[in-house]
Amino acid sequence: MAGFTDATRVRPDGAGGFDAELDPLWTVGGKPNGGYLLAILARAAVEAAGTHPDPLSASAVYLSPPDPGPAAVSVEVLRTGRSASQIRARLSQKDRTCVEALFTLGALAAAGEPRWVDAAPPPVAAEQDLFPTPAQAPGTGLRIDMLEQFEQRIDWQAVGDPAGELRGWLRLPDGATWDPVSLLFAADAFPPATFTLGSNGWTPTLELTVYVRALPAAGPLRVRQRARLLTEHLVDQVCEIWDSQDRVVVQATQLAAYRMATP
Template identity: 90%
Template sequence: MAAFSEATRVRQIGDGFEAELDPLWTVGGKPNGGYLLAILARAAVEAAGTHPDPLSASAVYLSPPDAGPVSIAVEVLRTGRSASQVRARLSQKDRTCVEALFTLGVLDAAGDPRWVDAAAPPVAAEQDLLPTPSKAPGTDLRIDMLDQFEQRIDWQAVGDPPGELRGWLRLPDGAGWDPVSLLFAADAFPPATFTLGGNGWTPTLELTVYVRAVPSPGPLRVRQRARLLTEHLVDQVCEIWDSQDRVVAQATQLAAYRMAAQ
């Protein structure tokens, strides 16, 4: 088992960084998009040096890298008192794979908001749900990253309402979620198109995550929903609450999709 902190470690080399993409944090042999965004965030934080937490992250995915070594170029665009802005680019074999923009700052522990437009959604108790297996039933697809953390989907709630998935995420061995690992959590659920007849192929084109607070210890409550399907594209919304039912992250994603053969 590869701990998330170790699997996202970066090393400074001259003006840039290097990382080793872990084959255990993959879907069908390709590194997960949220995992790649977390690696870029580690490099951005190291380069800025003044603000330890990603407040926002927006990435475009140009070409899927393979597990193995990658290089990361970082440009600090601005360093301010309350926030810094950083651009980061992940490349492999002279091919740009992911480019991201970050706003960095200092986050507090989640507190009671002044106002929020929706309460945490109902989800069956974590202990009453089974972990999602890494081998997708009825397919040859392996989701190796599901051996590295616990994902528990409330399958009884699928379809109510349509296009929505709800459940829990937990890191192993009592490891706590932090602002960087929340970037991964925002892309850790199955695509919401799964509930609408999608065939599971859903490559991310763009992912934007807002991290709102340091989560309390314990599992994350997640709701992922499809907002709009056109002929070949879907935009999804992911909302994340901590164990105290406080919003800690939210994300939007534009992805391609295919419908299952009839």
């Protein structure tokens, strides 16, 4: 099992950039997950900045899906301030740009009571009452290797109520604690919400924006993923994540392509 920290590690290349090894165990259909790639870029951004340890926001565009194996990360420090730094990072493979992202880095505190929040955590069946999602669901023909590296439990009784929404839990193995970088992955770790509306599951991310709001308490993450608008070929969906103390720790929006299942 490739732990998340090891699977997202970057190494200075001696020329101002970083080398990364894209792990085949953190893939969907053989291609690295988008949140996993964003976490690799965040590792490089934090190391390049040197002053601010946590990603506060990340916005990535996905240009070309890389393959597992060696990749290069280039980093440009746009600004370094007292409370925040802004960094641009780019992941390339075989002279092809695959992902480009902008980060705002800072220092996060543990989640406290918010002054105001527009929604309470949604009801979800107890974690122990739900089954882990298998890496290859029967009849799908798609293998999701990353599901053997963490626990994803979907509340299937709540699927489609309301329509276009999924709820459930995420947990890292062996009691590992979620941190700001792994939360970037969590924001893209759930199935697409279009699944509840009849899509065939193919939902490549075009753009992903994540806000990391606080350091999470130990334990599982409660996740709600919902589609907001489907046009002919595109969907925008929102992912909201609460820690084990019911505090908001992640908010994310992504634009993705989708296909409806053939009748």
